Amino acid sequence: MARSRLTPDQRRDQILDLGMEAFSALPFDQVAMEDIATHAGISRALIYHYFPSKKELFAALWAREHEQLAHNVHFMAGHTVRSQVRAALVAHYTFYEHNMTLMMIANRSAIAVDPAVRSPITFELNRLRDHTLDALDLAGSSRDLVSVALSGWLALVREVALEWLELHTFSRDAAVDLCMTALDALVSPHADLDRLPGGLPGPAAAL
Missing domain, CATH: 1.10.357 (Tetracycline Repressor; domain 2)
Structure with missing residues (x-):
């Protein structure tokens, strides 16, 4: 239900916001895409749909x-x-x-x-x-x-x-x-x- 309430752009922004929090607090190697997906309330597959790698997530934010x-x-x-x-x-x-x-x-x-x-x-x-x-x-x-x-x-x-x-x-x-x-x-x-x-x-x- 939570997933359906967000448009693709809103979901992407949500992931970027959570990525920003993670990368601001931890070294790159310690940030886990799975943790960001959990905080966003989405599957790991969906976060990789938006950002195929952790590097691409960082580059986007x-x-x-x-x-x-x-x-x-x-x-x-x-x-x-x-x-x-x-x-x-x-x-x-x-x-x-x-x-x-x-x-x-x-x-x-x-x-x-x-x-x-x-x-x-x-x-x-x-x-x-x-x-x-x-x-x-x-x-x-x-x-x-x-x-x-x-x-x-x-x-x-x-x-x-x-x-x-x-x-x-x-x-x-x-x-x-x-x-x-x-x-x-x-x-x-x-x-x-x-x-x-x-x-x-x-x-x-x-x-």
């Missing part, structure tokens, strides 16, 4: 969490590129801290090499790169050069996040400051991070 992160990161008029990149970094690092167990599974576990598991964070960081390039209003070889610089920088952003989460011996702001210092070193020689999106000069340039 990790992607769903990143969809919410994407809604929270926007570049807006009236703020310099530098300030908006910093705000985006704070949003990403806050998200990583809130989902620390999932972040470690996606980057430090046996399934971390799987493209489906790695793709949500890679996609979201690449989206940040593209937003930054668009805000800098670069074209041609200048855009290509800064794009390469930003791709290298985002690899650093990812690694700093993981080290910060593992060590917890320095603050989130210190981690963000470190990344912004690296951004200045890589990008500032080639683009004006203090400009406003849309071609307007930033406050410092207007003085």
